[in-house]
Amino acid sequence: xxxxxxxxxxxxxxxxxxxxxxxxxxxxxxxxxxxxxxxxxxxxxxxxxxxxxxxxxxxxxxxxxxxxxxxxxxxxxxxxxxxxxxxxxxxxxxxxxxxxxxxxxxxxxxxxxxxxxxxxxxxxxxxxxxxxxxxxxxxxxxxxxxxxxxxxxxxxxxxxxxxxxxxxxxxxxxxxxxxxxxxxxxxxxxxxx
Numbered sequence: 199x200x201x202x203x204x205x206x207x208x209x210x211x212x213x214x215x216x217x218x219x220x221x222x223x224x225x226x227x228x229x230x231x232x233x234x235x236x237x238x239x240x241x242x243x244x245x246x247x248x249x250x251x252x253x254x255x256x257x258x259x260x261x262x263x264x265x266x267x268x269x270x271x272x273x274x275x276x277x278x279x280x281x282x283x284x285x286x287x288x289x290x291x292x293x294x295x296x297x298x299x300x301x302x303x304x305x306x307x308x309x310x311x312x313x314x315x316x317x318x319x320x321x322x323x324x325x326x327x328x329x330x331x332x333x334x335x336x337x338x339x340x341x342x343x344x345x346x347x348x349x350x351x352x353x354x355x356x357x358x359x360x361x362x363x364x365x366x367x368x369x370x371x372x373x374x375x376x377x378x379x380x381x382x383x384x385x386x387x388x389x390x391x
Contacts, residue, residue, distance in 0.1 A: 312391070319383075341365065
């Protein structure tokens with residue numbers, strides 16, 4: 199009966215149930231000559247590096263397989279996406295996607311016209327001012343000549359004072375007219391635009 203129990207684990211279990219003595223080597227289970235100290239310890243020293251090398255090779259091959267599968271999956275996905283893009287038909291945009299820029303363009307063009315108009319007004323005012331300066335010089339020269347002629351003709355000092363007074367009054371009329379013109383232009387621009 200003891201010989202029957204020695205061979206297997208189920209025999210060991212039966213022996214324990216029946217209260218029989220179980221040998222020490224039957225409890226250990228099947229022997230692994232590489233992992234357990236056995237009479238073949240010399241073989242263990244020789245086989246251990248081979249086992250480690252095989253484990254490393256298995257891990258390396260598994261990693262290479264995973265990389266290959268990932269590249270293959272990526273390539274298939276790219277091909278599928280490429281086929282979807284090539285088979286897709288594109289349509290034009292709806293009219294709802296247009297940007298309303300016409301009003302902005304008209305506003306911008308009107309601002310540019312006003313800007314050019316103001317530049318023209320400033321240029322015209324500058325030319326008028328230059329013309330007034332030239333007329334002033336001409337009038338001063340004329341007044342000097344008239345005074346010279348008057349002195350030669352012997353006009354009285356009263357007449358000369360009246361002429362100077364008239365020139366002084368004309369100067370105020372000119373400044374008032376210029377201010378009035380500027381106010382009218384400002385009001386026209388303010389209310390017409």
